[in-house]
Amino acid sequence: MAERAQPLGAAHWAGAGVAALVLLAILGPLGAVLWRAEGLSALGPQDHGAIRFTVWQALLSALFSTALAIPVARALARRRFHGRTALIALMGAPFILPVIVAVLGLIAIFGRQGALNAGLAVFGLQGIEIYGLHGIVLAHVFFNLPLAVRLILQGWLAIPAERFRLAATLGFTSRDIARHMERPMLRQVLPGAFLVIFLICTTSFAVALILGGGPRSTTVELAIYQAFRYDFDLGRAALLGLVQVAICVVAGLLVLRVALPAGMGTGLDRPLERFDAQGGWQRAGDMAVIALSAAFLLLPLGAVFLRGVTGVAGLPGSVWQAAERSVVLSLATAALAVVLALPMALLIARGRAKGLLETIGALSIAVSPLVIGTGLFVILRPHVTPGSSALPVTGLVNALTALPFVLRALVPAVEEAEASHGRLARSLGMGGWARLRHVLLPRIRRPLGFGAGLAAAMAMGDLGVITLFATPQSGTLPLEMFRLMGSYRTDDAEAAALLLLGLSLALFWIFDRGGRVNAAT
Amino acid sequence: MLQLDGIHLTLDGFTLRADLSVARSARLAVLGPSGGGKTTLLNVIAGFLRPDAGRVLIDGRDVTGWPVPERPLSMLFQEGNLFPHLGAFDNVALGIAPNLRLGDAGREAVTQALAQVGLGGFGDRRPGDLSGGQRSRVAIARMLLRRKPLALLDEPFAALDPGLRREMLALLDELCRAQGLTLVMVSHDLRDAERLCTDLCLLEDGAISLNGPLAPMLAAPPAALTPWL
Numbered sequence: 148m149a150e151r152a153q154p155l156g157a158a159h160w161a162g163a164g165v166a167a168l169v170l171l172a173i174l175g176p177l178g179a180v181l182w183r184a185e186g187l188s189a190l191g192p193q194d195h196g197a198i199r200f201t202v203w204q205a206l207l208s209a210l211f212s213t214a215l216a217i218p219v220a221r222a223l224a225r226r227r228f229h230g231r232t233a234l235i236a237l238m239g240a241p242f243i244l245p246v247i248v249a250v251l252g253l254i255a256i257f258g259r260q261g262a263l264n265a266g267l268a269v270f271g272l273q274g275i276e277i278y279g280l281h282g283i284v285l286a287h288v289f290f291n292l293p294l295a296v297r298l299i300l301q302g303w304l305a306i307p308a309e310r311f312r313l314a315a316t317l318g319f320t321s322r323d324i325a326r327h328m329e330r331p332m333l334r335q336v337l338p339g340a341f342l343v344i345f346l347i348c349t350t351s352f353a354v355a356l357i358l359g360g361g362p363r364s365t366t367v368e369l370a371i372y373q374a375f376r377y378d379f380d381l382g383r384a385a386l387l388g389l390v391q392v393a394i395c396v397v398a399g400l401l402v403l404r405v406a407l408p409a410g411m412g413t414g415l416d417r418p419l420e421r422f423d424a425q426g427g428w429q430r431a432g433d434m435a436v437i438a439l440s441a442a443f444l445l446l447p448l449g450a451v452f453l454r455g456v457t458g459v460a461g462l463p464g465s466v467w468q469a470a471e472r473s474v475v476l477s478l479a480t481a482a483l484a485v486v487l488a489l490p491m492a493l494l495i496a497r498g499r500a501k502g503l504l505e506t507i508g509a510l511s512i513a514v515s516p517l518v519i520g521t522g523l524f525v526i527l528r529p530h531v532t533p534g535s536s537a538l539p540v541t542g543l544v545n546a547l548t549a550l551p552f553v554l555r556a557l558v559p560a561v562e563e564a565e566a567s568h569g570r571l572a573r574s575l576g577m578g579g580w581a582r583l584r585h586v587l588l589p590r591i592r593r594p595l596g597f598g599a600g601l602a603a604a605m606a607m608g609d610l611g612v613i614t615l616f617a618t619p620q621s622g623t624l625p626l627e628m629f630r631l632m633g634s635y636r637t638d639d640a641e642a643a644a645l646l647l648l649g650l651s652l653a654l655f656w657i658f659d660r661g662g663r664v665n666a667a668t
Numbered sequence: 669m670l671q672l673d674g675i676h677l678t679l680d681g682f683t684l685r686a687d688l689s690v691a692r693s694a695r696l697a698v699l700g701p702s703g704g705g706k707t708t709l710l711n712v713i714a715g716f717l718r719p720d721a722g723r724v725l726i727d728g729r730d731v732t733g734w735p736v737p738e739r740p741l742s743m744l745f746q747e748g749n750l751f752p753h754l755g756a757f758d759n760v761a762l763g764i765a766p767n768l769r770l771g772d773a774g775r776e777a778v779t780q781a782l783a784q785v786g787l788g789g790f791g792d793r794r795p796g797d798l799s800g801g802q803r804s805r806v807a808i809a810r811m812l813l814r815r816k817p818l819a820l821l822d823e824p825f826a827a828l829d830p831g832l833r834r835e836m837l838a839l840l841d842e843l844c845r846a847q848g849l850t851l852v853m854v855s856h857d858l859r860d861a862e863r864l865c866t867d868l869c870l871l872e873d874g875a876i877s878l879n880g881p882l883a884p885m886l887a888a889p890p891a892a893l894t895p896w897l
Contacts, residue, residue, distance in 0.1 A: 309748035312716055314766075317814075318737035323766035331753045 162494030176522020184385030205348035208287035216295030222433035224303035238293035245608025252447025282358035302336035455645030469627035480606035520612035537616035553598035596662015675722035697861030700871035744824035749807035757791030
């Protein structure tokens with residue numbers, strides 16, 4: 148609600164200033180990329196291959212993620228069992244799970260020397276290969292199956308409870324319920340879920356970096372990285388960056404609308420009251436689906452834990468130094484993300500230029516971090532050495548990446564606080580700091596903690612921009628882990644993975660808890 | 669026709685106790701404040717909730733352990749009685765064929781039921797293209813088509829304006845008489861009850877505080893009924 152009589156206070160100027168800064172920090176590098184890419188030769192055949200591969204793997208990933216999510220969501224919707232709430236909470240976890248840790252876990256289960264191939268060998272069957280298209284799709288399904296399950300489960304829970312009762316009085320069988328209630332719901336929910344996952348997968352970098360890379364499994368983002376890092380062909384990197392921007396612009400805006408969790412599975416743990424599907428076979432089938440999906444999500448993480456736990460104490464000093472850098476970087480990123488998000492959220496909640504501000508806040512989703520990184524490099528190169536600017540640039544880009552998520556958590560809470568107590572505070576003459584400190588902050592502690600935790604965990608696990616710039620002296624923990632994997636020091640890599648996983652979860656947990664303790668709402 | 673025998677049910681700290689008997693073709697209004705247990709009572713009769721103790725008898729048969737679909741009853745809910753993606757004809761047809769496979773006789777019966785509620789020719793309309801009153805009529809047509817002897821109504825017309833509500837109650841009155849339906853209607857409006865029902869019970873804090881034929885109660889209202897007049 149816009150209250151026009153109110154003069155524009157300091158908080159508003161701060162919000163407008165921050166929005167301008169964010170816009171500059173995103174569009175500036177983008178402009179630099181555009182300027183650098185101008186007048187260059189067209190894309191080569193391998194670049195076209197990269198575009199095709201990007202789209203193809205994303206299509207397959209989205210197809211498998213959504214198709215497999217349907218039975219899982221149905222089973223979760225209609226069964227009650229111990230651990231159901233925990234399993235649904237786990238479905239929100241991929242957002243704070245470092246990609247490289249999950250991939251290492253997947254290699255432990257599905258890799259050449261993994262558990263699955265060992266099992267296949269017992270029966271004399273040929274093993275599977277995790278590098279290349281298979282592995283990229285597998286990892287994408289690992290990350291996006293939970294997202295698809297959450298989206299579809301929401302659809303199931305949105306079917307009014309009364310309708311299930313009506314179905315029961317009309318004597319519907321499970322088949323009738325599927326036909327009249329579930330399929331219409333799926334027709335509504337599935338296209339959105341498919342699209343979101345497709346788009347997320349077109350912009351995924353770390354998975355392709357670790358599991359792809361050959362001429363037949365290079366994505367556009369990976370091609371940018373290679374052009375930048377191996378060939379130092381800034382022009383080609385910039386041109387590929389433009390292609391990625393085109394993909395992302397379509398992608399990001401749609402993703403923001405559907406995909407972000409408002410909390411860790413909150414509200415999704417209400418089981419449906421079902422009066423059908425009580426037969427033994429259906430029950431057994433549902434429980435098998437639940438067990439399989441839980442195993443798929445938990446076994447790789449369990450493998451990371453089991454293999455890593457003995458090695459943590461013996462990790463080389465370089466890993467600990469990287470971990471230290473990562474923690475500092477992640478705390479700074481969380482702080483920066485909050486400092487950027489809070490004034491913007493205040494301004495958005497007042498309804499001033501809401502659409503414009505929200506677009507600016509979501510902009511970083513539409514521009515690949517790698518492209519922003521490339522642009523910042525183009526801008527900074529004449530002034531500083533890349534190595535020394537690696538960490539600040541990474542922090543800035545990570546904060547920009549986290550901004551839409553933090554805003555998404557903050558804005559509704561700020562709007563609610565303003566609506567419920569804004570007039571009272573104004574009538575008491577509370578303004579500026581007093582109002583922020585005593586009225587607003589106590590009421591938005593929870594989403595603030597959640598948002599900061601999300602930003603910290605995302606920064607902790609990020610393996611993106613840092614790969615462009617880092618020197619051996621300025622690597623983060625995910626990058627150090629990637630180097631260990633690259634030099635086949637598997638034991639150290641697994642221990643580092645456990646350390647990284649622990650740090651990411653701990654950072655998220657501390658912030659999220661901090662927001663809940665003594666929270667006013 | 670319907671008998672509740674020593675029903676006892678505790679749910680989240682709320683306890684419902686009910687002994688009740690409804691004669692064939694009688695129409696009972698269940699009146700009471702929100703949270704008094706009206707909907708819980710209907711849910712016990714329909715089988716959505718299993719009582720901790722006591723029996724539900726319909727037509728002299730103990731149906732306490734029966735699954736919902738096997739009980740000889742129809743139910744009208746407060747809302748969500750229709751499937752939004754199906755036309756009026758299909759929504760009514762679900763009452764006799766959940767898989768929508770109808771013979772000629774079935775089609776004829778559905779057409780007739782729609783005509784009976786004044787919706788002849790509206791079979792193709794989806795709920796979104798019908799008015800609130802028309803949607804209620806579709807739901808009533810389905811109830812009639814099912815020909816179950818007992819009908820449970822959970823404030824089905826609460827969302828309609830008073831004029832339309834009167835119209836629906838009159839329609840139900842006429843159709844109930846024609847089929848000899850036994851009816852239990854939850855309401856929080858005594859005047860609605862007056863229009864349709866023969867008996868009244870008052871349900872407060874999970875217990876029946878008043879129960880009997882409606883006309884004498886209206887002629888000489890007991891103290892418990894005064895807040896509802």
